[in-house]
Amino acid sequence: xxxxxxxxxxxxxxxxxxxxxxxxxxxxxxxxxxxxxxxxxxxxxxxxxxxxxxxxxxxxxxxxxxxxxxxxxxxxxxxxxxxxxxxxxxxxxxxxxxxxxxxxxxxxxxxxxxxxxxxxxxxxxxxxxxxxxxxxxxxxxxxxxxxxxxxxxxxxxxxxxxxxxxxxxxxxxxxxxxxxxxxxxxxxxxxxxxxxxxxxxxxxxxxxxxxxxxxxxxxxxxxxxxxxxxxxxxxxxxxxxxxxxxxxxxxxxxxxxxxxxxxxxxxxxxxxxxxxxxxxxxxxxxxxxxxxxxxxxxxxxxxxxxxxxxxxxxxxxxxxxxxxxxxxxxxxxxxxxxxxxxxxxxxxxxxxxxxxxxxxxxxxxxxxxxxxxxxxxxxxxxxxxxxxxxxxxxxxxxxxxxxxxxxxxxxxxxxxxxxxxxxxxxxxxxxxxxxxxxxxxxxxxxxxxxxxxxxxxxxxxxxxxxxxxxxxxxxxxxxxxxxxxxxxxxxxxxxxxxxxxxxxxxxxxxxxxx
Ligand code: C2O
Ligand code: CU
Ligand code: CU
Numbered sequence: 001x002x003x004x005x006x007x008x009x010x011x012x013x014x015x016x017x018x019x020x021x022x023x024x025x026x027x028x029x030x031x032x033x034x035x036x037x038x039x040x041x042x043x044x045x046x047x048x049x050x051x052x053x054x055x056x057x058x059x060x061x062x063x064x065x066x067x068x069x070x071x072x073x074x075x076x077x078x079x080x081x082x083x084x085x086x087x088x089x090x091x092x093x094x095x096x097x098x099x100x101x102x103x104x105x106x107x108x109x110x111x112x113x114x115x116x117x118x119x120x121x122x123x124x125x126x127x128x129x130x131x132x133x134x135x136x137x138x139x140x141x142x143x144x145x146x147x148x149x150x151x152x153x154x155x156x157x158x159x160x161x162x163x164x165x166x167x168x169x170x171x172x173x174x175x176x177x178x179x180x181x182x183x184x185x186x187x188x189x190x191x192x193x194x195x196x197x198x199x200x201x202x203x204x205x206x207x208x209x210x211x212x213x214x215x216x217x218x219x220x221x222x223x224x225x226x227x228x229x230x231x232x233x234x235x236x237x238x239x240x241x242x243x244x245x246x247x248x249x250x251x252x253x254x255x256x257x258x259x260x261x262x263x264x265x266x267x268x269x270x271x272x273x274x275x276x277x278x279x280x281x282x283x284x285x286x287x288x289x290x291x292x293x294x295x296x297x298x299x300x301x302x303x304x305x306x307x308x309x310x311x312x313x314x315x316x317x318x319x320x321x322x323x324x325x326x327x328x329x330x331x332x333x334x335x336x337x338x339x340x341x342x343x344x345x346x347x348x349x350x351x352x353x354x355x356x357x358x359x360x361x362x363x364x365x366x367x368x369x370x371x372x373x374x375x376x377x378x379x380x381x382x383x384x385x386x387x388x389x390x391x392x393x394x395x396x397x398x399x400x401x402x403x404x405x406x407x408x409x410x411x412x413x414x415x416x417x418x419x420x421x422x423x424x425x426x427x428x429x430x431x432x433x434x435x436x437x438x439x440x441x442x443x444x445x446x447x448x449x450x451x452x453x454x455x456x457x458x459x460x461x462x463x464x465x466x467x468x469x470x471x472x473x474x475x476x477x478x479x480x481x482x483x484x485x486x487x488x489x490x491x492x493x494x495x496x497x498x499x500x501x502x503x504x505x506x507x508x509x510x511x512x513x514x
């Protein structure tokens with residue numbers, strides 16, 4: 001059914017963005033510096049590292065010449081990078097100064113369901129919540145973002161997202177680059193669509209429900225910025241914080257770079273590549289050697305056209321940018337700063353994942369596309385209706401809360417627990433994609449290892465710790481995991497597609513751990 005409906009889409013939709021693309025990409029870019037997220041170490045109070053976040057409204061200059069109403073944590077857009085020492089107690093207060101309820105979810109963190117910030121943990125306008133946890137997990141670049149049922153997409157799109165850095169000191173011990181903003185640089189890649197006044201447009205076209213993609217690509221909230229870097233090894237922690245767009249990371253001179261970490265920790269060994277596909281929600285830490293580039297500039301870009309249209313299939317409607325090369329950020333290489341860094345041949349010792357544990361199955365699908373057309377008149381379908389509240393600058397809060405996508409034949413219902421997992425027991429998850437589009441799948445409360453893709457071992461850069469896995473069209477992916485954190489019926493964990501419009505429209509389920 002899906003296939004039929006999509007085949008009838010006018011070819012026009014694919015090319016509609018070309019005019020704007022030409023303008024955006026030929027614009028004189030690299031005029032404004034890359035914003036570096038403030039790294040916070042928190043304050044020690046009674047032996048507990050304490051952080052404060054406040055969700056607020058403000059204004060940002062996403063693209064040159066426009067002021068855009070946005071939301072952010074502790075500022076108008078995105079948020080600070082919270083550095084949390086592994087194994088030590090942490091307390092975070094979250095204050096909601098927005099006019100609608102929100103939650104803050106710690107994506108990739110091994111925390112109990114009670115403090116995971118899922119849809120059950122709403123913070124009302126003007127209210128504050130406090131969570132306490134301890135992260136017993138490897139050093140990693142995690143992140144945090146809202147998770148209200150049916151409104152995750154628009155709240156992230158409005159600007160709410162930040163980094164959560166688990167620090168176990170291993171990167172320093174190994175000699176990896178660790179000087180924040182100098183040779184250790186976080187890059188949050190997101191795309192947005194703006195109206196003629198520069199206001200955010202969200203899901204203003206019917207097919208945006210297949211995944212909201214914009215034609216302006218931002219890094220740390222700014223289109224085509226530059227950053228000054230020393231002529232030495234530079235570590236880039238890249239988060240694909242986009243609602244739906246994939247990126248195929250590469251440098252404009254096609255130089256090789258080393259992948260040192262995946263979503264939730266260092267790889268066993270660095271992997272040299274020239275391109276790296278990153279789906280929504282995924283992170284990669286890469287190291288690029290700029291020792292011979294003093295006085296030159298290098299551009300990190302997305303060679304989307306090489307890979308993305310093929311992965312997307314028809315349903316996610318590769319748009320003009322998906323066929324193109326997207327400039328992300330220009331690295332302006334200055335003199336070396338004398339720091340001695342290295343990328344050792346061995347980074348972490350990772351056990352071989354256990355493939356012989358009991359298997360739990362997940363089947364991914366979409367419902368009849370006819371429902372897409374009838375969408376706005378579907379009362380009572382799968383959970384909360386979208387909030388009538390508006391986003392920044394009157395941005396639409398979208399049309400979440402519908403039952404358009406399914407996992408194991410069911411769409412999200414907050415009143416239903418879909419899976420009950422036994423704590424501290426090895427499991428294998430078998431994820432089969434029967435839909436006509438790829439789905440980056442994510443589970444709360446744990447990290448996992450990829451055992452196989454269609455029966456074959458995954459590429460080397462996917463053999464470390466993950467919490468999002470892209471499941472391609474027609475593919476079956478197997479992962480090995482174990483849940484060590486508890487989650488009750490009142491505060492279950494979520495599993496979902498990280499294309500946020502899929503998540504908001506049913507492609508999510510709930511599980512307990514006890
Ligand atoms: Cu990044 Cu359930 O989320
Ligand atoms: Cu998550
Ligand atoms: Cu999906």
